[in-house]
Amino acid sequence: MKKVTLMAxxxxxxxxSVLAVHSTTLVSDTTKTKKVKPAKVQYTCPMHPDVLSDKPGKCPKPNCGMTLVKKEPAKKKAAK
Ligand SMILES: [Zn+2]
Structure with a gap:
Protein backbone atom coordinates (compact mmCIF):
# COMPACT_ATOMS: atom_id res chain seq x y z
CA MET A 1 0.00 0.00 0.00
CA LYS A 2 2.86 2.37 0.84
CA LYS A 3 4.41 1.83 -2.59
CA VAL A 4 1.19 2.91 -4.28
CA THR A 5 1.10 6.11 -2.22
CA LEU A 6 4.71 6.93 -3.09
CA MET A 7 4.00 6.39 -6.78
CA ALA A 8 0.95 8.64 -6.58
CA SER A 17 6.75 20.56 -12.41
CA VAL A 18 5.55 20.21 -16.00
CA LEU A 19 2.81 22.74 -15.27
CA ALA A 20 5.32 25.13 -13.67
CA VAL A 21 7.63 25.00 -16.70
CA HIS A 22 4.67 25.54 -19.00
CA SER A 23 3.40 28.64 -17.18
CA THR A 24 6.93 30.11 -17.05
CA THR A 25 7.21 29.76 -20.82
CA LEU A 26 3.87 31.49 -21.30
CA VAL A 27 4.95 34.44 -19.10
CA SER A 28 8.24 34.96 -20.95
CA ASP A 29 6.40 34.81 -24.28
CA THR A 30 4.09 37.64 -23.18
CA THR A 31 7.08 39.74 -22.10
CA LYS A 32 8.77 39.24 -25.48
CA THR A 33 5.65 40.35 -27.35
CA LYS A 34 5.42 43.50 -25.22
CA LYS A 35 9.07 44.39 -25.78
CA VAL A 36 8.81 44.04 -29.57
CA LYS A 37 6.00 46.62 -29.77
CA PRO A 38 7.56 50.10 -29.81
CA ALA A 39 5.91 52.73 -27.62
CA LYS A 40 5.46 55.64 -30.01
CA VAL A 41 2.96 58.45 -29.89
CA GLN A 42 0.32 58.45 -32.58
CA TYR A 43 -2.39 60.93 -33.42
CA THR A 44 -5.90 59.97 -34.40
CA CYS A 45 -9.14 61.69 -35.34
CA PRO A 46 -11.77 61.61 -32.57
CA MET A 47 -14.37 60.81 -35.22
CA HIS A 48 -12.28 58.41 -37.29
CA PRO A 49 -10.28 55.91 -35.20
CA ASP A 50 -8.87 54.41 -38.40
CA VAL A 51 -6.99 57.65 -39.11
CA LEU A 52 -3.49 57.39 -37.68
CA SER A 53 -0.64 59.87 -37.96
CA ASP A 54 2.76 60.02 -36.28
CA LYS A 55 2.50 63.81 -36.03
CA PRO A 56 -0.26 66.24 -35.04
CA GLY A 57 -2.42 67.72 -37.79
CA LYS A 58 -5.88 67.63 -39.29
CA CYS A 59 -8.00 64.65 -40.26
CA PRO A 60 -7.51 63.89 -43.98
CA LYS A 61 -11.07 62.58 -44.38
CA PRO A 62 -13.33 64.76 -46.56
CA ASN A 63 -15.93 66.84 -44.68
CA CYS A 64 -14.02 66.31 -41.42
CA GLY A 65 -10.74 68.22 -40.97
CA MET A 66 -10.82 67.80 -37.22
CA THR A 67 -7.63 68.34 -35.23
CA LEU A 68 -5.93 65.02 -34.54
CA VAL A 69 -5.65 64.07 -30.90
CA LYS A 70 -2.89 62.12 -29.20
CA LYS A 71 -3.72 58.44 -29.09
CA GLU A 72 -3.16 57.07 -25.61
CA PRO A 73 -1.56 53.64 -25.45
CA ALA A 74 -4.19 51.06 -24.59
CA LYS A 75 -4.06 50.38 -20.87
CA LYS A 76 -6.70 47.71 -20.95
CA LYS A 77 -6.41 44.90 -23.44
CA ALA A 78 -9.55 44.80 -25.52
CA ALA A 79 -11.35 41.50 -25.32
CA LYS A 80 -10.97 39.61 -28.56
ZN1 LIG B 1 -11.99 62.61 -38.98
Missing part, protein backbone atom coordinates in the same frame (compact mmCIF):
# COMPACT_ATOMS: atom_id res chain seq x y z
CA UNK A 9 3.05 11.38 -4.96
CA UNK A 10 5.78 10.99 -7.60
CA UNK A 11 3.25 11.28 -10.42
CA UNK A 12 1.70 14.33 -8.76
CA UNK A 13 5.09 16.04 -8.41
CA UNK A 14 6.14 15.39 -12.01
CA UNK A 15 2.82 16.71 -13.20
CA UNK A 16 3.24 19.87 -11.13
Missing amino acids: IAILFSGM
Whole structure:
Protein backbone atom coordinates (compact mmCIF):
# COMPACT_ATOMS: atom_id res chain seq x y z
CA MET A 1 0.00 0.00 0.00
CA LYS A 2 2.86 2.37 0.84
CA LYS A 3 4.41 1.83 -2.59
CA VAL A 4 1.19 2.91 -4.28
CA THR A 5 1.10 6.11 -2.22
CA LEU A 6 4.71 6.93 -3.09
CA MET A 7 4.00 6.39 -6.78
CA ALA A 8 0.95 8.64 -6.58
CA ILE A 9 3.05 11.38 -4.96
CA ALA A 10 5.78 10.99 -7.60
CA ILE A 11 3.25 11.28 -10.42
CA LEU A 12 1.70 14.33 -8.76
CA PHE A 13 5.09 16.04 -8.41
CA SER A 14 6.14 15.39 -12.01
CA GLY A 15 2.82 16.71 -13.20
CA MET A 16 3.24 19.87 -11.13
CA SER A 17 6.75 20.56 -12.41
CA VAL A 18 5.55 20.21 -16.00
CA LEU A 19 2.81 22.74 -15.27
CA ALA A 20 5.32 25.13 -13.67
CA VAL A 21 7.63 25.00 -16.70
CA HIS A 22 4.67 25.54 -19.00
CA SER A 23 3.40 28.64 -17.18
CA THR A 24 6.93 30.11 -17.05
CA THR A 25 7.21 29.76 -20.82
CA LEU A 26 3.87 31.49 -21.30
CA VAL A 27 4.95 34.44 -19.10
CA SER A 28 8.24 34.96 -20.95
CA ASP A 29 6.40 34.81 -24.28
CA THR A 30 4.09 37.64 -23.18
CA THR A 31 7.08 39.74 -22.10
CA LYS A 32 8.77 39.24 -25.48
CA THR A 33 5.65 40.35 -27.35
CA LYS A 34 5.42 43.50 -25.22
CA LYS A 35 9.07 44.39 -25.78
CA VAL A 36 8.81 44.04 -29.57
CA LYS A 37 6.00 46.62 -29.77
CA PRO A 38 7.56 50.10 -29.81
CA ALA A 39 5.91 52.73 -27.62
CA LYS A 40 5.46 55.64 -30.01
CA VAL A 41 2.96 58.45 -29.89
CA GLN A 42 0.32 58.45 -32.58
CA TYR A 43 -2.39 60.93 -33.42
CA THR A 44 -5.90 59.97 -34.40
CA CYS A 45 -9.14 61.69 -35.34
CA PRO A 46 -11.77 61.61 -32.57
CA MET A 47 -14.37 60.81 -35.22
CA HIS A 48 -12.28 58.41 -37.29
CA PRO A 49 -10.28 55.91 -35.20
CA ASP A 50 -8.87 54.41 -38.40
CA VAL A 51 -6.99 57.65 -39.11
CA LEU A 52 -3.49 57.39 -37.68
CA SER A 53 -0.64 59.87 -37.96
CA ASP A 54 2.76 60.02 -36.28
CA LYS A 55 2.50 63.81 -36.03
CA PRO A 56 -0.26 66.24 -35.04
CA GLY A 57 -2.42 67.72 -37.79
CA LYS A 58 -5.88 67.63 -39.29
CA CYS A 59 -8.00 64.65 -40.26
CA PRO A 60 -7.51 63.89 -43.98
CA LYS A 61 -11.07 62.58 -44.38
CA PRO A 62 -13.33 64.76 -46.56
CA ASN A 63 -15.93 66.84 -44.68
CA CYS A 64 -14.02 66.31 -41.42
CA GLY A 65 -10.74 68.22 -40.97
CA MET A 66 -10.82 67.80 -37.22
CA THR A 67 -7.63 68.34 -35.23
CA LEU A 68 -5.93 65.02 -34.54
CA VAL A 69 -5.65 64.07 -30.90
CA LYS A 70 -2.89 62.12 -29.20
CA LYS A 71 -3.72 58.44 -29.09
CA GLU A 72 -3.16 57.07 -25.61
CA PRO A 73 -1.56 53.64 -25.45
CA ALA A 74 -4.19 51.06 -24.59
CA LYS A 75 -4.06 50.38 -20.87
CA LYS A 76 -6.70 47.71 -20.95
CA LYS A 77 -6.41 44.90 -23.44
CA ALA A 78 -9.55 44.80 -25.52
CA ALA A 79 -11.35 41.50 -25.32
CA LYS A 80 -10.97 39.61 -28.56
ZN1 LIG B 1 -11.99 62.61 -38.98
